[in-house]
Amino acid sequence: MIDFSRVTVHYAETSEPMLRDVNLHIPEGELCLVAGRTGAGKSTLLRAINGLVPHFTGGTLHGTVTVQGRDTRSHPPRDLADVVGVVGQDPLAGFVTDTVEEELAYGMEQLALPAPVMRKRVEETLDLLGIAELRDRPLRTLSGGQQQRVAIGAVLTSHPQVLVLDEPTSALDPTAAEDVLAAVTRLVHDLGVTVVVAEHRLERVVHYADRLLYLPGDGTVIDGEPAAVLADIDLAPPLVELGRAAGWTPLPLSVRDARRRASDLRQRLADAPAPPATPPPAGLPVLAARNIVVRYPGTVAVAGVDLDLHPGRIVALMGRNGSGKSSLLWAVQGSGPRHSGTVTVTGPDGATDPKTLPAGRARRQVGLVPQTPGDLLYLETVDAECAQADRESDAPAGTCRALLDQLTPALPGDQHPRDLSEGQRLAIALAVQLTAAPQVVLLDEPTRGLDYLAKRQFTAIVRRLATEGRTVVVATHDVELVATLADRVVVMAQGEIVADGTTAEVMLASPAFAPQVAKVLAPQPWLTVDQVTAALAATRTRG
Structure with a gap:
């Protein structure tokens, strides 16, 4: 479906290429996660898939990128619009209409789809992403997370064969992020859509991914199964760090996998001193x-x-x-x-x-x-x-x-x-x-x-x-x-405050806001890998 053959991308204002001699093959129906440090070239990789690099962004592209047999050098983004849908980091910058329903229909209008088809797809997308109540809202009045879901929906209505998402959950609350990722996963499994997603919050996406592309920042791309790649890099979600601290092999990628292996770790932590409580504030408020x-x-x-x-x-x-x-x-x-x-x-x-x-x-x-x-x-x-x-x-x-x-x-x-x-x-x-x-x-x-x-x-x-x-x-x-x-x-x-307390009090009592470590080790009071590491060190010292 997507092929990179010896692709190098160089921008005039930089001394080193952003991508260097990249070879990739992403087959149909895969969910491919792209990870790397800020500025490592993830957006450049994504934009090369639909020809935004170099037709829109400038720079020089060596090698070839083909999507369903179409070479992006001779097919600019407009010629790939029926195949590749792209959602950028800033959803507001990509909007071209005024209201939610108009934005969902706009892409289909450009593809000249019949009106009954457009109406049906708009309704399906509103329900799929849980934004039906926003249909008449002006786009600029939406919160950042609501805008993100509308931007994803505007792409989904055109039924692309390749979906490219740049930080799709960065502005979403945990529940909304799970809903969006579940919808994207259904597209992969039920419709065979190929999804390429760049995300910094790996803990949200990595357990859905079929493969991981890691950009270390030198222009190269490390390609492999998520657990294998994460074992050797310094960018890792809390579950992977917890697995390293506990000595688990292979490393877990989901809370379910980690909980199945955590009984021994919970026993080791049972006698450890609990994390120190947050003291009440002193003095008058500023x-x-x-x-x-x-x-x-x-x-x-x-x-x-x-x-x-x-x-x-x-x-x-x-x-x-x-x-x-x-x-x-x-x-x-x-x-x-x-x-x-x-x-x-x-x-x-x-x-x-x-x-x-x-x-x-x-x-x-x-x-x-x-x-x-x-x-x-x-x-x-x-x-x-x-x-x-x-x-x-x-x-x-x-x-x-x-x-x-x-x-x-x-x-x-x-x-x-x-x-x-x-x-x-x-x-x-x-x-x-x-x-x-x-x-x-x-x-x-x-x-x-x-x-x-x-x-x-x-x-x-x-x-x-x-x-x-x-x-x-x-x-x-x-x-x-x-x-x-x-x-x-x-x-x-x-618009109201419904909970107010120390971090441990609020997060341990909320399934929606509990971090990964708390979900794995519940009902014990640990929130972070650092707390677990310190507790394990304390038990070893006492032993």
């Missing part, structure tokens, strides 16, 4: 929000929420897509709508509401990195963005660049932000906001597009901010990040 209400036409996004944030704490804000997390962050920061309620930030200048302050002063009190980090980037190069952030924040020259290097090392300073991957743009926006050193830092899906190593670096930065006495709120669907990072978890639903 930010107090009272009765926050945010409305949009036809819906109440935030329904009278109260929230206290204490210095030195890391708070995870969780909940399904559309539960009101982003709306609450924008209302607290002061830039977004707030129809009623108050926000008080206590700082060196006394108690103030950031909504009443000029933008520069407000940033020093409450900084926000949005879901679409490109909204904060407007200059021509990475270096220019960093230099401007230093000036606006009165920070020493090089502060922003140093923060960026901790998140994404060696990012070329002369590149335009729009030419970078979603994860790289996110890293720049995060570095820009952190340069201002605000008392309260609000991060909306901050690890979307980041690989495991980058998330560890991100975690270290956030912990350092908390150690300095700053408060960090992370709105995220990444349960593994929350288990590793957060002191407290707040869960929202329908």
